[in-house]
Amino acid sequence: MLVDQAKIFLVGGKGGDGCLSFHREKYVPRGGPDGGDGGRGGHIFLRTDANLHTLTDFAYRKRYQAPSGGHGEGGNRHGHQGEDIILTIPVGTEVIDAKTGEVLADLSREGMELLAVRGGKGGRGNARFKSATNRAPRQRELGEPGEERWLVLELKLLADVGLLGFPNAGKSTLISRISEARPKVAPYAFTTLEPALGVWDLPGGATVVADIPGIVAGAHRGKGLGLRFLKHLERTGTLLYLIDFRASPEQTSPWDQFTALRSEVVAYGKGLAEKPYLIVATKMDLPTASANWRSCTEAFHEKGFHPIPVSALTGMGIEELARAVDALLPRAERKLNVCVG
Ligand SMILES: Nc1nc2c(ncn2[C@@H]2O[C@H](COP(=O)(O)OP(=O)(O)OP(=O)(O)O)[C@@H](O)[C@H]2O)c(=O)[nH]1
Ligand SMILES: [Mg+2]
Missing domain, CATH: 3.40.50.300 (P-loop containing nucleotide triphosphate hydrolases)
Structure with missing residues (x-):
């Protein structure tokens, strides 16, 4: 059976949290803030592949979530970026926002790509909040959640x-x-x-x-x-x-x-x-x-x-x-x- 329509739910990866940390070392009193930033969450891309001819894969699995970004750490270590996910779809697929009905893209050629949902931004660590007036900031940010979106995929055959x-x-x-x-x-x-x-x-x-x-x-x-x-x-x-x-x-x-x-x-x-x-x-x-x-x-x-x-x-x-x-x-x-x- 030709599956030519599918509805899927995509969630971008959560951004990693920024870290609250102070440098500690023997003989170094009051080391400065050194909390690193969180990494960005993974994006989800849709990309056409000429070897695919149906949307069958999406009939079984509807929810896709990209990995989160890593949390920042002390010593100014930034969290790693969440891995991006690429979902392959057949050439000739139209991507529609299920909520608004807006056609986001018409992926009619091989290798075309759409950034479907973004991963959340990583939070900044406390090292970034240091200033002349505040040398020991206890501020840091949490990572942002990833974007969420219901999409409708519509495959339209390509024929002459x-x-x-x-x-x-x-x-x-x-x-x-x-x-x-x-x-x-x-x-x-x-x-x-x-x-x-x-x-x-x-x-x-x-x-x-x-x-x-x-x-x-x-x-x-x-x-x-x-x-x-x-x-x-x-x-x-x-x-x-x-x-x-x-x-x-x-x-x-x-x-x-x-x-x-x-x-x-x-x-x-x-x-x-x-x-x-x-x-x-x-x-x-x-x-x-x-x-x-x-x-x-x-x-x-x-x-x-x-x-x-x-x-x-x-x-x-x-x-x-x-x-x-x-x-x-x-x-x-x-x-x-x-x-x-
Ligand atoms: N004699 C003759 N019979 C034909 C010809 N073309 C189709 N038929 C017959 O007409 C009937 C319907 O043919 P199909 O090709 O299945 O028709 P279709 O338009 O695809 O039908 P649907 O898929 O139901 O829309 C079958 O019994 C065929 O054998 C023809 O050129 N000559
Ligand atoms: Mg027929």
């Missing part, structure tokens, strides 16, 4: 092409045809319950394709699996709307399917509706689909759309689709290098 469609439209079959990905394919709705990635070998370069669960009309109101999975398409360069052309005119027509899908995408927002897209007519090997082709494409043509007919089963039309997708995607921007190991 996203497959969109109603359940059963043939999304998983298509990704199986064009890549090594083998998601489950079955003749019922909601076969796919979690997103999958595949690599499509296009003339313009290896291209990452994302298959997500089907969405239904009303998904933005929480119907079906809702729009939760659309987040994975937020970073794709282009979208393919897969439309089952078998639909008889009494059933939802291909054009109505497309407009319903489109309005879900518009309702979702986040720039998805503005992405370039192609309309793909699926299952064209079936006689019902080819029989519908003429009558059903009319509505599309009137609006200036040109669905691309394909059959993921026979491979018909896949090459034309490949060329069309390739033309929409700039070569330099394919995500493969950061995405699939």
Whole structure:
């Protein structure tokens, strides 16, 4: 199961206390104050690692605390600094402050780092409070507590092409045809319950394709699996709307399917509706689909759309689709290098 969301609690290390101490030595009366400072507590960093693809680690462990700084000691010895902790997360993780909802960082590239919580400052020892008027200060500071924070981690897959469609439209079959990905394919709705990635070998370069669960009309109101999975398409360069052309005119027509899908995408927002897209007519090997082709494409043509007919089963039309997708995607921007190991 793809864990693409997690809520974690981070606590920075406590700062070490400053020390109260006076120098003592034979024949040295009234040695001065020599209490050292406490060390700072450890910070916690989040850092992306291209070898990680899920947030599974955070499903089991939610609380992370960095070590405290050492206390100061006599003889002006400062406490050691608490060790910093680095938590590795997959590339493409958004970090959100759970309390305010503020997006703190979008760690979309390998090696990016966020200082998530700071360790507390160490307290000053009494040596630091010495002055002309106070040669034997008994003042010292305690270390500060580390920062605390609830964070939400949201993994958004990085893909060049996203497959969109109603359940059963043939999304998983298509990704199986064009890549090594083998998601489950079955003749019922909601076969796919979690997103999958595949690599499509296009003339313009290896291209990452994302298959997500089907969405239904009303998904933005929480119907079906809702729009939760659309987040994975937020970073794709282009979208393919897969439309089952078998639909008889009494059933939802291909054009109505497309407009319903489109309005879900518009309702979702986040720039998805503005992405370039192609309309793909699926299952064209079936006689019902080819029989519908003429009558059903009319509505599309009137609006200036040109669905691309394909059959993921026979491979018909896949090459034309490949060329069309390739033309929409700039070569330099394919995500493969950061995405699939
Ligand atoms: N004849 C034919 N059948 C297809 C084609 N593509 C998909 N199918 C069939 O349509 C059904 C649904 O295919 P899936 O690929 O599972 O559809 P999906 O869009 O991934 O469905 P969900 O995961 O439920 O959203 C399966 O029975 C497939 O065998 C095609 O090109 N030709
Ligand atoms: Mg599927």
